[in-house]
Amino acid sequence: MKKSIITLMVVLATIVFSGTAVSGVEFLRGDQALTEDSKAPEKKKQMIVKGNIDRSYKIQPPMIPHKIDKEQINMKVNTCMKCHSEKTYKEKKAPKAGDSHYVTRDGKVQETVSSRRYFCNQCHAPQVEAKPLVENTFVGAK
């Protein structure tokens, strides 16, 4: 009795996990067997947008509409501030780092970006041209 239950479960599990053939449902990984290497994702180009990328929700940190691979953010320098600093944003026609970025955790306003906001790409990220994997009707905040 016990043996036949186990056999039945193994058979069921096999059917479930080899899914596609039986149920006709395609998993995100495609119709390939679990043991096969998954297909490499398609290469996507980084988005370069004139202006800015629309936010998805109200207080979302703005996304980066340009390449950043030449920028350096480390202990010594932060080259994002070449354009986005208080001193240069007007001349470079770039958005200025928000006032909140100059405030320390104790509420002091500094002349340079506060250390807790120093690493820009912790919140701000460049985007790639990637369509949603599943079709949906989401509309971001404008």
Next chain:
Amino acid sequence: MTKAAKRGVFGTLVIGVVLGIILWGGFNTVMEWTNTEEFCISCHEMEQTVYQELQETVHFTNRTGVRATCPDCHVPKEWVHKIVRKIQASNELYHKFMGTIDTPEKFEEKRLELAQNVWRAMKETDSRECRNCHKFVSMDLDKQDSRSADAHDPHYWEAVDGEKPTKTCIDCHKGIAHSLPAGYDPATDEVAAH
């Protein structure tokens, strides 16, 4: 002139020419050998610091696989300027033997000063070494982002209304091949006093 004297003059000439070729050729070969990346990074001071940083940048890794080596940017191409630079390099040999920057810590301490030396030299030569490869006449501003195209507008680099150009490559393009030094502020393009 007697026959013997003629032969003597001719012989001296031939020997002179042959010696000249050997000596000059030898000199030039050695100089060109010191002008290779292999030679530059045979010192750990260069190999473990600036060379590692270079590999991360577009001058080493890029879409088309064309790359710049150390001497492309740091040694002039024209003979006279090249010789002058090579003579100046004897100072670098001195510091190599003195071990001035033989640890990463020592190098980091000197980085600002060394970077400023290179920036100054590039400013003085109107970024001559950049222009060995990058030429404004070959630059298609339409293929650049609007911001870059604005900055490369001819009024920066050609005489306009009799005015001399005010900017050169290095004014904006600092730290494109190596890490920027601490103490340099990219926002103001100034070095903090210390």
